[in-house]
Amino acid sequence: MTQFATATPPRGNTSCFTEQNFNRLLVTMKDKTYPEGTHLFWEGDFSDKLFFVKRGRIKLTKSTDEGKELILYMYGRGDMVGQADPFFSSKHSFTAEVIEDSEIGIIEQKDLEIMICQHCDFAIDFMKWMGIHHRLTQTKFRDLMMYGKPGALCSTLIRLSNTYGEKQGDNILINKKITHTDLSNMIGATRESVNRMLSDLRKKDALEYVNGMILIKDLVMLQDICHCELCPNEICRI
Template identity: 35%
Template sequence: MATTCCNIRSDRLTRFLSPDQLQRLKDHMVWKKVQAGSPIFQAEDPAEFLYYIEQGCVKTMKTTSDGQEITFGLKGGGDLIGLVDLLSDSVQTYGHNAVAFTDTLLGVIHKNDLDALLVQYPSLSFAFMQWMALEQRIMQTILRDIVLYGKPGALCSILIRLANSYGQPTDRGIRISLRLTNQELAHLIGATRESVNRVLCRLKSERVISLDHGHLVIHDLERLRNEARCEECPLEVCVI
């Protein structure tokens, strides 16, 4: 059975920023601890701050007019959140909510300070644009899977992305370090909890996945790839 994964969460940003560039950014940040479940920003808030996740996990999401929650991502250590548009001078809002999914340590920098750094160090500006392009591609591929491959395929795709982002290889398979309820998985693909329950029950009965004290364990990654009609995206794109 295929159980190979690559947890690439920790080096997402450092693909584009050198250690010196990242440290320069951190030197201008204020650090804050946020408890699990606490809001970081709201959709209607002015997008005045950029947040660097040093430790923990942040859920980015939005609630629709009829009260349904849609989760855009589960961002972890080494990720940035809150960056809207580097090139616009107009006041913008974040457009979505960010909530600490686990206890989280954040570095926070005001947009004015970030703008000054980008002007002073053009290579830093180019690195940010590369990072934003990657984030856009990640979101596009998630939406592609939801639209083209239905809820079962989209769920299998999310499980693969979780393995790449938060997977821990064990002798039993790939253990997802985050604890996710079926409802939380449903929010990631715009599905109902009941439809997610049915797919997970089938995958468990076929020994593709199992549960270990509330943590998903993936035993057959290749089977998930087949069900998701995997298009062999680069690993840096196949994340959540």
């Protein structure tokens, strides 16, 4: 077992795995470091690996023919990344870009298939992980499509607060600097329209900026705008 596996491991979107099954994943991984600006995989690459983020951050994107980028997911420490299709040969539908220097544990598909075949309890946990990912995708598309750009923006701010938020009294500080371009790429809007919507929310005293980071002051207002269904945090995340 690696030194990392003997320490207290991070548990992001892998919290559905029992400690025993999580350690099985850790033992199987081969560690590799990726500098900022590199890629774990590109859209169209064969999907034959999963990637576990031990340190750093990854964004999963989809690009249009015109070059516009849509940010679908942001992964951090403790998250498992990749297109999970054990026993099938498939290609990645998205691109995974490293946005902070990262240490990644790589799980080969053949090793994953062996664990699924040998340990039925691992197979159940893996199905739970896949189910959480499907629900996350479904709720994101619901938010992007049903309540317009203001609803999509408010939903994204709530997801960011659940992922990076720090309580400050009655407020929540999103403890990552998120640019207006990032937000526009997360909801498929122009940067100018995001600027206008954020300005409106600031005028309504729903949020403000502190040292370049977003401070949410009225979470209920954001929830009302996006018709929040109060999904659990493992689903309501960026």
